[in-house]
Amino acid sequence: MTVAAKTFQQWLSSVAGSSSSASVCRAAGIKRSTLAQQLVRGRVTVATVVAVSRSLELPVVDALALFPEYADLSAGVARPTNAELLSQISDLDILAEILKRSPRAEPPDALLAVQLSPIPHRDSVRTWLDAIGPTDLRQRLARTTGIAPQNLSTQITANRLTPELAVASARIAGVGLTNGLVVTGVLSPSEAGWPSGERALMLRQTPTSALASLASTRLEYLSRTLKRAEQDDAAVQAVWENLG
Known part of the structure; x- marks a missing residue:
């Protein structure tokens, strides 16, 4: 999800004050060209909002909640299960x-x-x-x-x-x-x-039995993934051998 560029610029003006775009990008570790492209396209990525918030030492969740797309984010914070x-x-x-x-x-x-x-x-x-x-x-x-x-x-x-x-x-x-x-x-x-x-x-x-069960499920999925990758590699190798 992205946020509207116009809304981002209004937010940036309110939190960064007179700081230049160049200084904001430098502090946030963002290329000026990257931000410029996003503004031209009319949409700014969440990653950009997060990076700027961190550079200004703002609570990131509260900053995101100021944008309509994430208005309920702060109220929706809950301990992970x-x-x-x-x-x-x-x-x-x-x-x-x-x-x-x-x-x-x-x-x-x-x-x-x-x-x-x-x-x-x-x-x-x-x-x-x-x-x-x-x-x-x-x-x-x-x-x-x-x-x-x-x-x-x-x-x-x-x-x-x-x-x-x-x-x-x-x-x-x-x-x-x-x-x-x-x-x-x-x-x-x-x-x-x-x-x-x-x-x-x-x-x-967590009981050892539960961990063992969880590990077994994870390893079974990994096994299937690796098997598919090996089959794909074998298919590619067969194509190259037929071509060569």
Whole structure:
């Protein structure tokens, strides 16, 4: 989702004061040409709004809520569910925790706590969508937003989801509206109001049997993905051999 360029310029004037466009871009780490192109097209990306807000040390969620497209974002902030927290723990971190609990592992006091990988991990979007449900979430999301199912599937496979789709998914599932912006990397967990250390706490509190079941599901999906990739590589190799 983007925001109207005119609205962005009005907002920028109100928060940046007399600062020049060049200085704003420099502070936000945005190329002047990139912002200029967005303004010419009449739409400014959410990433630009977030970058400028961070550079001006503004609360990012509150800043986004000033735009009509995200008017209910601040009111929709909610603690992530336990399932959401687990969905944002990588496969490797889950496996490391399981091995740490193994009877054959070293005594607990001799082991370092698992250092969790940052969000998003390599499969954040799919695991989040699976965690928040309902089972027909993807179909409802496609109908609500008008996106073609195959295009939605492509985004999910690539571990991407536009801000519009992320917020729409959260709205359909009844979870915090900012949570989808976290799993797609638009917002940091702290910016979205996620309590510090909640993922690590949830990992420690989840029974080993539940972690093993979750790891099994993740690995089964990874196995299918790798098998498809290997088949595609083999097909390409066969074509080259026939040509050569």
